[in-house]
Amino acid sequence: MAELLAQPRWVEAAQALVGGCVDLGPRQEGAVALMEAVCTGLGDRLYPAFLRVLAEVNLRGEYAARAAVAQTLAQSLSQGRLPSGSRAAWGSLQLGAQRRSLGPIEYLCLAAWPRPHDSRGPAELSPEQFQTLASAVMELLDCDPDARLLYADHLAAVADDPLDGTMPREVRAALRTLAQGWRSHPDASQACSAFVASLGKAAR
């Protein structure tokens, strides 16, 4: 099983991802397959490392570098091949329970759920961590207008899917707020703040 290095070389990984997307063609099959191969290589347990790499691309990348990755994500989404991490449905407690793949933003949204009525403890991401990481991934997608609109619509569809057992009701509501805000304005930070506020209200 893959283990994260003691000192992961985040910047090197981010540059390699950018270089791969550019070399293979940001809107091409190869770049989409590259993201899938990276996530497969990491496995579900280390999927958050992929999200960290995306955040590094956003924080350190020149515009063309960020756009190459954003365009690849848009192409992935339009093909239904968003690089995803698998999580158990929120109500399941057994190993091998029903699982669903979640794309980067919806994965982070579920990780930010404080689970107030659940013995499993606090959220995996604090509101501050969620804001930092989700904003970075969303800002990256903002580099491509198609990517933002596509992804915002995708998030709204996830939020409105009553048959999907992955997310509890309060996360769906907050996700809907995030999707609507982000679709209206390319302001990731504001949309993330609205998500955190909505979750906070539900927990009270």
Place this chain on the structure above:
Amino acid sequence: MIGAPLSPSASLFSTASLRPLESPAAAGRAGGPTWLDGLGAGGAATLRADVAVDQRGLSVQQHAERVLAALIG
């Protein structure tokens, strides 16, 4: 991309099992270091939309291995 089953209670962001190898064990939301630490820190390295000559024309798998080699062992 379905992998080995995880307990739904497993934290994917802050548990010891996800901490970098050889890093301090006690951490997570309680205040210690997590693998999210240092995001964006460590200088102003700029990622460029360039491909080094020796990396042009690599296969999908070769590009993926370059990414993974910087992260996992």
